[in-house]
Amino acid sequence: MNTQEIIQLEETVQLPTYRKMPVALVRGEGCYVWDAEGRRYLDFYGGHCVTLLGHCPPRVVQALQDQASQLLFYSNVVYSPVRARAAALLAEMAPEGLRHVFFCNSGTEANETALKLARAWTGKPGLIALERSFHGRTLGSLAATEPLSYRKPYLSVLPPTHFVPMGNLEAIEHLLTRHHDIAAIILEPIQSMAGVYEAPVAYYQGLRALCDRYGVVLIFDEVQTGVGRTGTFSIAEQYGIRPDLITLAKSLGSGVPVGAVLVSDAIAATVKPGDQGTTFGGGMLAMAAVTATLETIRDEKLMARALAIFERIRQAVAAHVVAVRGRGCLIGLELDRPAAPVLAQLRAKGILAGSASHPNVIRLMPPLNTPEEAIDEFLEIFLQVLTRNNQPATRTV
Numbered sequence: 086m087n088t089q090e091i092i093q094l095e096e097t098v099q100l101p102t103y104r105k106m107p108v109a110l111v112r113g114e115g116c117y118v119w120d121a122e123g124r125r126y127l128d129f130y131g132g133h134c135v136t137l138l139g140h141c142p143p144r145v146v147q148a149l150q151d152q153a154s155q156l157l158f159y160s161n162v163v164y165s166p167v168r169a170r171a172a173a174l175l176a177e178m179a180p181e182g183l184r185h186v187f188f189c190n191s192g193t194e195a196n197e198t199a200l201k202l203a204r205a206w207t208g209k210p211g212l213i214a215l216e217r218s219f220h221g222r223t224l225g226s227l228a229a230t231e232p233l234s235y236r237k238p239y240l241s242v243l244p245p246t247h248f249v250p251m252g253n254l255e256a257i258e259h260l261l262t263r264h265h266d267i268a269a270i271i272l273e274p275i276q277s278m279a280g281v282y283e284a285p286v287a288y289y290q291g292l293r294a295l296c297d298r299y300g301v302v303l304i305f306d307e308v309q310t311g312v313g314r315t316g317t318f319s320i321a322e323q324y325g326i327r328p329d330l331i332t333l334a335k336s337l338g339s340g341v342p343v344g345a346v347l348v349s350d351a352i353a354a355t356v357k358p359g360d361q362g363t364t365f366g367g368g369m370l371a372m373a374a375v376t377a378t379l380e381t382i383r384d385e386k387l388m389a390r391a392l393a394i395f396e397r398i399r400q401a402v403a404a405h406v407v408a409v410r411g412r413g414c415l416i417g418l419e420l421d422r423p424a425a426p427v428l429a430q431l432r433a434k435g436i437l438a439g440s441a442s443h444p445n446v447i448r449l450m451p452p453l454n455t456p457e458e459a460i461d462e463f464l465e466i467f468l469q470v471l472t473r474n475n476q477p478a479t480r481t482v
Contacts, residue, residue: 088121106432113140116452116459118437127462130437131450134277134309134415137336138381139452145339148377149370158368171372174379175345178318182327185353187346188367192308192334193221195344196271198361199330200225203269203302205360206352211267212246213260213301217279217442220271220306229271232442251276252284254291261299269302269330270295274320277309280443281410281417289324296329302352303328308344312336313382313453315413316391319347323412341374387453394455401464405471407445416449417441420471430470436463 086094091109108126112119116139118128128140138145152167159165168188176184189195204210214220214229221227227236228243236243247264249256251272261267270292276282296303305328310320312333317323319331329352334344344366348356365371382388391413398416399409408419420427424440424447431438439448451460 086121091121106437108432108437115139116455124435126432126435126437127459128437129449129451129463130439131452132340133335133439134314134450135335135340137312137314137414137453138339138378138387139454140340142339142378142381144381145341145374145377148373149341152369152373156369158365158370160364161362161367165367165369165372167369167372167376168367171367171375171379174376174383175347178379178383179331179347180319180322180327183319183331183347183349185348185350187348187361188371189344189346189363190342190365190371191221191344192306192332193223193226193344194363194366195308195332195334195346196220196226196229196304196306197223198346199304199306199332200229200269200271201361202330202346202348202352202356203304206355207268207300207302209266209268210244211264212244213257213267213270214246214248215251215272215276216248217251217276217282218248218271218273219276219278220273251282252288254288254295257292258295261295261301267299267301269304271304271306273306273309274324275310275315275411275415277415277417277448278442280419280441280446281415281448283410283412286324289321290326293326293328302330304330304332306332308332308334309415309450310412312378313388313413314391314415314450315411316388318388320412337378338371338374339378341371343371343375345375382453385454390453390455394451394453394460397457397460398449398464402467402471405468414449414451414453414455416451418447418449419443420445420447427470430473431466434466434470436466 088109109121110118111121116128118126172186175186216231218231220229228246231248247260305321321328329349331347337343395413403409406418407421410417423444441448
């Protein structure tokens with residue numbers, strides 16, 4: 086099938102819940118993908134922050150092929166060497182004190198699990214989340230997702246959540262002193278979909294102190310920032326703090342659906358059989374992908390590449406954009422104009438990048454192992470597109 090035939094077939098049978106690029110991809114290798122007509126694209130979108138090692142990383146592909154020939158699946162009712170290895174390696178790479186693992190299938194399921202664990206541990210129902218947050222589309226995670234466009238059809242059945250601005254510790258303490266039913270504070274350390282926003286380090290340290298003072302669970306949603314994308318396995322390591330729960334997904338399986346929750350010793354000690362469960366979480370194919378992904382990151386020392394990639398891009402584009410935000414391979418470029426036409430021009434020139442809720446922001450989520458020549462290619466085309474209309478930016482960051 087050609088691109089138009091693929092688009093027509095999908096639009097005929099798939100619910101229209103996605104705004105899609107007019108591209109039909111059939112193959113990927115490294116930081117490149119190819120469409121049905123054989124056109125190559127440099128992919129700095131990564132299927133929405135998923136392909137941390139690029140497309141079809143050889144070690145992951147081999148692990149999947151080997152596992153598929155042995156045992157496709159069995160549930161958590163039995164023990165599994167591939168699950169044991171994945172859990173042990175994930176615990177080894179996780180921050181100290183967060184080395185108990187629950188496997189699931191997605192980011193929203195990981196967040197649902199974290200919220201349940203927090204409520205069970207504290208015996209309280211209340212929740213604080215941040216304005217502009219996105220934590221998922223299932224009901225529990227959706228309750229912590231602030232933009233009304235996501236929540237509006239379901240407001241009558243969503244648990245109540247207190248939303249506060251990012252960076253405002255006073256607003257959080259105000260709530261904690263007046264509402265004694267708060268179980269947890271959940272946040273994305275970098276709000277990717279909102280436009281790649283991050284608070285000063287002191288804010289996260291202050292959150293930890295407030296949670297300790299009021300007996301509240303601190304949940305870091307690292308579905309996008311985790312697994313080394315920002316330069317450390319958890320971004321919390323760069324803040325010098327330890328959350329009580331960290332959720333992971335996206336990059337964890339290099340494209341194979343998988344999620345995980347890293348659980349503190351104190352909370353893990355209270356969990357008993359039957360408290361949580363999932364049929365497919367911890368399945369053999371996903372676990373093979375997790376192990377191969379983590380081994381590749383560790384053995385090739387790829388987390389060290391994150392800062393270099395960020396700095397290379399930041400230095401090249403800073404004078405041409407309003408702001409460069411983010412860390413490592415999670416980058417937001419705020420333009421002085423709407424991003425949508427720029428994204429379309431980039432796509433026409435063979436570059437895939439991401440949009441954000443902020444209409445002027447382009448998001449870049451390149452692989453950790455992106456070669457220098459691919460960065461050169463992106464920068465050359467991006468700067469060409471930006472300067473085409475000769476509209477200088479007024480830089481604020």
